[in-house]
Amino acid sequence: MARIVFDLDGTLIDSAPDIRAVANAVLADENLPPLTIAETRDFIGDGTPVFVQRMRAARGLPEADQDRLLSAFMARYDGAVALSRVYPGATEALTSLRAAGHSLGLCTNKPLAPTRRVLDHFGLATFFATVWGGDSLTVRKPDPAPLHAAFAALPDGPRLYVGDSDVDAESAERAQVPFLLHTEGYRKGDIATLRHRAAFGHFADLPALVTRCVAEDAPPGP
Structure with a gap:
């Protein structure tokens, strides 16, 4: 997985x-x-x-x-959660991915304290085995170190990074990790200008994309 x-x-x-x-x-x-x-x-x-x-x-x-x-x-x-919302289908996608046996982590440039507060507010914290904020290390994305740390804290397996922005695309490229682009976020450039393995506009499509990417990257059988 x-x-x-x-x-x-x-x-x-x-x-x-x-x-x-x-x-x-x-x-x-x-x-x-x-x-x-x-x-x-x-x-x-x-x-x-x-x-x-x-x-x-x-x-x-x-x-x-x-x-x-x-x-x-x-x-x-730290307490700024009242106006935020979870993107449609995100909770269901996380549930599906975890049920399929994938291990999930979070790596954001948001400081760790407000990150944990908003995850708790929306009931998302339990999905993630590891959480890294913008102040967890001395560097932030697009430096690849936070992504490397997040992946290292999870069990072995193929790596995928899911993000929405130019910073996320650069982070994935520098970390040499396949990037899945959420197109409804805060990117500044056109989709075509961001290097990504696949793009999705609704989280209902994410589990199938993950399955496809894992299959594409699997070593050939005997």
């Missing part, structure tokens, strides 16, 4: 509304206009410090304010 590692934001959950609410509370304290949902989605993907950097730059705040704004953001982020 395969080792399958998932991204979180834009892959399993649409968290942009909660992230936007946190960002706009920080900006309101600065008497600055709020982020749009399009800006929010565009800023997601490279971890919370980079999100805050992009938010700060978009509203003309100086680099000297980065640490203060990041602290203000993180103070609100």
